[in-house]
Amino acid sequence: MATTAPIPPWPQAGRDYPNNWLEFQDWFRTDDDCLAYLERLRWGSGFQCPKCGCFDGRYRRERAGVRRCLECWNRVSVASGTVFHRSHLPMRIWFGACWQLATEKGGVSAQGLQRALGIGAYSTAWLMLHKLRRAMIATSGELSGEVEVDETYFGGRKAGTGGRGAAGKAIVAIAVEHRKTGLGRIRMEVVEDASAKSLTRFVLENTADGSKILTDAWRGYARLDQYREHEMVSVSGSGGPAHASLPGVHRVAALLKRWVLGTHQGGISMEQLDWYLAQFVFRFNRRKSSSRGLLFLRLLECAVATPPQPQATITAHHGFNSARSATGMAP
Ligand SMILES: [Zn+2]
Numbered sequence: 001m002a003t004t005a006p007i008p009p010w011p012q013a014g015r016d017y018p019n020n021w022l023e024f025q026d027w028f029r030t031d032d033d034c035l036a037y038l039e040r041l042r043w044g045s046g047f048q049c050p051k052c053g054c055f056d057g058r059y060r061r062e063r064a065g066v067r068r069c070l071e072c073w074n075r076v077s078v079a080s081g082t083v084f085h086r087s088h089l090p091m092r093i094w095f096g097a098c099w100q101l102a103t104e105k106g107g108v109s110a111q112g113l114q115r116a117l118g119i120g121a122y123s124t125a126w127l128m129l130h131k132l133r134r135a136m137i138a139t140s141g142e143l144s145g146e147v148e149v150d151e152t153y154f155g156g157r158k159a160g161t162g163g164r165g166a167a168g169k170a171i172v173a174i175a176v177e178h179r180k181t182g183l184g185r186i187r188m189e190v191v192e193d194a195s196a197k198s199l200t201r202f203v204l205e206n207t208a209d210g211s212k213i214l215t216d217a218w219r220g221y222a223r224l225d226q227y228r229e230h231e232m233v234s235v236s237g238s239g240g241p242a243h244a245s246l247p248g249v250h251r252v253a254a255l256l257k258r259w260v261l262g263t264h265q266g267g268i269s270m271e272q273l274d275w276y277l278a279q280f281v282f283r284f285n286r287r288k289s290s291s292r293g294l295l296f297l298r299l300l301e302c303a304v305a306t307p308p309q310p311q312a313t314i315t316a317h318h319g320f321n322s323a324r325s326a327t328g329m330a331p
Helices: 021-027 031-043 092-105 111-118 122-138 196-206 219-226 247-264 272-287 291-304 311-315 318-328
Strands: 059-063 066-069 076-077 146-157 169-179 180-191 212-215 229-232
Touching: 021 092, 021 196, 021 291, 031 092, 031 291, 092 111, 092 122, 092 291, 111 122, 122 272, 122 291, 146 196, 146 247, 169 247, 169 272, 180 196, 180 247, 180 272, 196 219, 212 219, 212 318, 219 229, 247 272, 272 291
Parallel strands: 146 212, 212 229
Antiparallel strands: 059 066, 066 076, 146 169, 169 180
């Protein structure tokens, strides 16, 4: 890796991102290599000091990843204000995790990551995954325009569609954009239940103001009318198969299930399901980026663009998963 030029909109393999695992190892031998690459990602087209806000400000590079603003004398770390904020982990570990996540087709669990990167504590790997998961999901922007929303059910060794609220199953809310050219971006999340509270929150967090939501007639969606333009399409009855009215979510749910079953032979834990969803969404929303190295670059871009995710917020937000992780136990 020789250049410090900004990453162009259409990055080139071998110049802007490593082609493969061998090149990855060659590019990122040390923490300094990683920090220099982050500098290129973040400040390649101009250094901006977060304190005085000077754009394209003058700076002095104190060491890899650390610059001193010459306007206000503020010292800025390249990791500050990103997902890597205040992490004590070596940047090489973070980069390794990003490579694994972006390129591993079968998905990665905290335990798998712990083993692959030689991380001491399970909880450390778990927290890294959750920070990166948030970066993976959050940075594709809220969905807009016409958006189909529905839930699908995962549970036990068999993924299937039980009745709503089926005991012991995980409920995954899915939102899919309609675009003239076909399906747009998607969002997915394990929700606590199929209640109006859970589903309304999911829709509000994942769709932009002004979008139009299409759902079936489930009462969990009835409150949406208060916040969004909302159309309940008729699914039940003799009007044809269920997938005819919400084709987008049903296609995405089928792809998801095929992928999960295909890569994991059925049985997955709830924590893994979360991970599968994050990775599925990330890949689906970037399905035109075919190269592994490019997916790695995209994930790093997400991580740099996502604000710090404090541990307390993650564990508080995370319901049943956090309870399990707090004990440091593997699922
Ligand atoms: Zn400054």
